[in-house]
Amino acid sequence: MKRxxxxxxxxxxxxxxxxxxxLLDASAALWNKIxxxxxxxxxxxxxxxxxxxxxxxxxxxxxxxxxxxxIERKNREAWRSFFALRExxxxxxxxxxxxxxxxxxLRTYIRNTSYSVEWGEYSRLEILVGKDLKDEYGxxxxxxxxxxxxxxxxxxxxxxxxxxxxYYDDVxxxxxxxxxxxxxxxxxxxxxxxxxxxxxIGANNIVACTVSTGEQYLYEGRDLFKQxxxxxxxxxxxxxxxxxxxxxxxxxxxxxxxxxxxxxHAMDALCRDLVERLYDLGVSTVYVGDLTDxxxxxxxVRTNAKLHSFWAFRRFVGRLADxxxxxxxxxxxxxxxxxxxTCPNCGSTDRTTRHQDTLTCTCGFEGHADLAxxxxxxxxxxxxxxxxxxRPVCLKWDSHDxxxxxHSSRPNEEHTDPQVASVVVRDDFVVS
Numbered sequence: 001m002k003r004x005x006x007x008x009x010x011x012x013x014x015x016x017x018x019x020x021x022x023l024l025d026a027s028a029a030l031w032n033k034i035x036x037x038x039x040x041x042x043x044x045x046x047x048x049x050x051x052x053x054x055x056x057x058x059x060x061x062x063x064x065x066x067x068x069x070x071i072e073r074k075n076r077e078a079w080r081s082f083f084a085l086r087e088x089x090x091x092x093x094x095x096x097x098x099x100x101x102x103x104x105x106l107r108t109y110i111r112n113t114s115y116s117v118e119w120g121e122y123s124r125l126e127i128l129v130g131k132d133l134k135d136e137y138g139x140x141x142x143x144x145x146x147x148x149x150x151x152x153x154x155x156x157x158x159x160x161x162x163x164x165x166x167y168y169d170d171v172x173x174x175x176x177x178x179x180x181x182x183x184x185x186x187x188x189x190x191x192x193x194x195x196x197x198x199x200x201i202g203a204n205n206i207v208a209c210t211v212s213t214g215e216q217y218l219y220e221g222r223d224l225f226k227q228x229x230x231x232x233x234x235x236x237x238x239x240x241x242x243x244x245x246x247x248x249x250x251x252x253x254x255x256x257x258x259x260x261x262x263x264x265h266a267m268d269a270l271c272r273d274l275v276e277r278l279y280d281l282g283v284s285t286v287y288v289g290d291l292t293d294x295x296x297x298x299x300x301v302r303t304n305a306k307l308h309s310f311w312a313f314r315r316f317v318g319r320l321a322d323x324x325x326x327x328x329x330x331x332x333x334x335x336x337x338x339x340x341x342t343c344p345n346c347g348s349t350d351r352t353t354r355h356q357d358t359l360t361c362t363c364g365f366e367g368h369a370d371l372a373x374x375x376x377x378x379x380x381x382x383x384x385x386x387x388x389x390x391r392p393v394c395l396k397w398d399s400h401d402x403x404x405x406x407h408s409s410r411p412n413e414e415h416t417d418p419q420v421a422s423v424v425v426r427d428d429f430v431v432s
Contacts, residue, residue: 001184003183006151007150008175010150015137019145026063027067030059050076062130067114111163114127124149162181195284210374210388215389216392238255268319274320345363359372
């Protein structure tokens, strides 16, 4: 199982910071040279993007031969990804440059054997630098650049570390690192039973979940999307005031970063909260609705903002799968066609009517549309599904945690008689 530690890196002196900046700047310059050569070869009918000059002699003294190799390899991976997406018709541009001139992005990649991290009261990172920099800054032949590490890693114990990504975040004005690690699968938890769950994905309600045991969970997203949209509008206002020759500013970059981090924090917390609940119920498999068709057919400005910009569906499913894997839960993406129009009571699709969050059917069913869709979705893949509770657990984001609405059901509530079950959601609470 692969995971990633993210942490802040702090030089211990002005000299160390200068050395680190020179290392990252040289890495960016190398990337740009390699990338320029490949882009030129790509545009030449007789050119070969895989044929590039040998750069270890020119950059090895500053970066070290292993770091030069890693940057070359990372660039090659970027081009391979470009060609793979191009074959699928999904490529949106050739691999780009890491800035230019004084505006270069400070970034590098360190081979897994060329750095070490020690966690403890005084956590530290040691990285390899080239001989020329060692001589200039007085480092010994076997000595590495030592940097302070801040932050609590998610994975202190691991079996193998991967290539380290080290970069300067000019928005927060800090150096940061991503450390990929491999965890032995024997450390993973095992499901407590063999129950199943299904998720209906949306924007107003981010996740509607039905479990085969009868529990239902609704994660409400209106406030979160409103906050996202307000930041987007603020970005548009600032962009309209830029000079014609400018495309962004430090303030705009900061807002973009804040918007993304705020969304990702909420989504990651949702994944963790939901997986913990599902694990306690003995769920071993989670079915997630595939939004591919929805993302391709909905094109209105507001829907586009919700489904494309706000949702980041692939990232969410990836994070959900990673989080679930730690608990031994499998995530499967399946088509959810027609589930939003299907009555979970009689199975009809042509006698149902949806109005905002409510789905009604001529058979007498009336319930929350997204929860009904998740129930229908689950019954497609699981025949043994208990009738849902009268009151699902409704959760709202408070910028830190997903908190239950006081109108949510409690775990010890009895299931409603299916003959009299009728649930209506009004605003952010549920009444039966």
